[in-house]
Amino acid sequence: MNERQMMTASHVLVHVLGARPNFVKAAPVIRALAGRGVEQVVVHTGQHYDRAMSEVFFDELGLPEPDVNLGVGSGSHARQTAALMTGLEAEFTTRSPDLVIVYGDVNSTIAAALVAAKLHIPVAHVEAGLRSFDMTMPEEVNRRLTDQLSDLCLVTSPEAIGHLAAEGVDVHRTHLVGNPMIDTLLRNLDRFDTARVRAAHGLPDRYVLATMHRPANVDDPETAAALVQQLHGVADLADVVIPVHPRGRATLLAAGLDDHPRVHVLDPLGYIDFIAAVRGAAAVVTDSGGLQEETTILGVPCLTVRPNTERPITLTHGTNRLVTFEELVPAVRKALDAEPAAEHRKPPLWDGQAGPRIADVIMEFLGD
Structure with a gap:
């Protein structure tokens, strides 16, 4: 081991x-840092705790075992965050x-940002x-506070630089x-076998894939019932395949989600199976953040x-297009009737090399 490797090996990074x-975001970062000689520790908080929401991802993405x-599990925001911090x-x-x-x-x-900041x-x-500018979203509160506490703000898209600057984040912290x-996504492109997933779950050749889990859409029974009514309207146009997130499952099923013969609740x-299903969909209906990005690349x-x-x-x-409940069925109809786009613009630096760039920034921050 040379002098530089010895110095690098003294660093300990906790993910x-x-x-x-x-x-999904951590896998390429951990992989890129693995070649830099640093000691890496993976802490799985257990916020998502069933196998399909957590452990299977470690297996499929080649992540090291935590x-x-x-094992924090679910709970109110206050209880969960307190348990996480402890x-x-x-x-x-x-x-x-x-x-x-x-x-x-x-x-x-x-929780991790707060604890780390208090421990210096x-x-x-x-x-x-990233900003929705909607402070009713718990995620927006988390984003804003985390960025204020972070020494390195690692940015995925150009508009985020302006958001951070407007909030007084030093430009030297932003990358x-x-x-x-x-x-x-790009690393696993050859593994997304839509035909295999269709066969495994008895899905038709043409379907709309849906995911719904945001509190604003699924927590209130009346709102969930209105959403289910619109999803049934989509199912009148094409089969709807919906892998149901644990959040909102009971509310959506109580509202009759699976009462329509062309709604397939999974x-x-x-x-791997989820993105294969997305890749083969005629359209996607979602309230997820990451899925907006993945469909952008998959077209x-x-x-x-x-x-x-x-x-x-x-x-x-x-x-991607934002829609209200009332706009959903007409928007799906339009998407189903449209010819597939031959080409679309891709965001800058969404090229499969973000992990190495992040590793470079981190190593420079550590002085290596």
């Missing part, structure tokens, strides 16, 4: 992962990392600067690196049932 989007699983404080105190790396906007993200441990935030979620899918029409998005670049460079 905090809590929910399935975190795993060094620890805090568990993470013990981990950070024991391990004394040189840098804590957090991803996205889930409760695990803000630097924080790197992957996917910094445009591209989107590591797209690294994972359990959550692993990453699948995406209708996002939200009044806003923290990913506006998917509207300008991708296939």
Whole structure:
């Protein structure tokens, strides 16, 4: 081992992962840092805790087994965040990392950033600067606070740089690196076998894939019933395939989600099967953030049932469109009738190399 490798090996980096989007974003970063000689620790908080929402992602994406699983599970925002902070404080105190790396906007993200800041441990935030400007979204609160606490704001799209500057984040903390979620998508492109997934789940050749889990859409029974009515309207046009997230499952089923003969309700899918299903869809209906990005690269029409998005670049460079409940069925009809676009613009640096760029920024921050 040469002098430079010995110096690098003294660094300890802790990745905090809590929910399935975190795993997809972290995989290329962990892979890129693995070749730099640093010691990496993976903390799985257990915010997503069933196999299809967590463990299967480690298997499919080649992530190292977590060094620890805090097993926090579900609960109110306050209870979950408090449990996360208690568990993470013990981990950070024991391990004394040189840098804590957090991803996205889930409760695990803000909990880790708060604990690290109070322990005077630097924080790197992957996917910094995204803004919906909707403070009723718990994720928006998490994003804003995490960025204020982060020493490195690792940005996936150009507009995020302006958001951070407007909030007083020092420009030297901000780095445009591209989107590591797209690294994972492009790396696994040959594994997304739509025909196999169709056969495994008895799906038709033509279908609309739907995912719904945002509190504003699924927590209130009346709102969920209105959403289900619109999804049934979509099913009148084409079969609807909906892997149901644990959040909202009971409410959506109580509202009669599976009462329509052309609605196929599935359990959550692993990453490979899920993106294979997305790739083969005639259109996607969602309230997810990451799916807006993945459909942008796959060229699948995406209708996002939200009044806003923290990913506006998917509207300008991708296939995404925001719709209300009332607009959903006409928008799906239009998407189904449209000819597939021959080509569409892709956001800058969404090229499969975000992981190495993030590793470069981190190593420079550590002085290597």
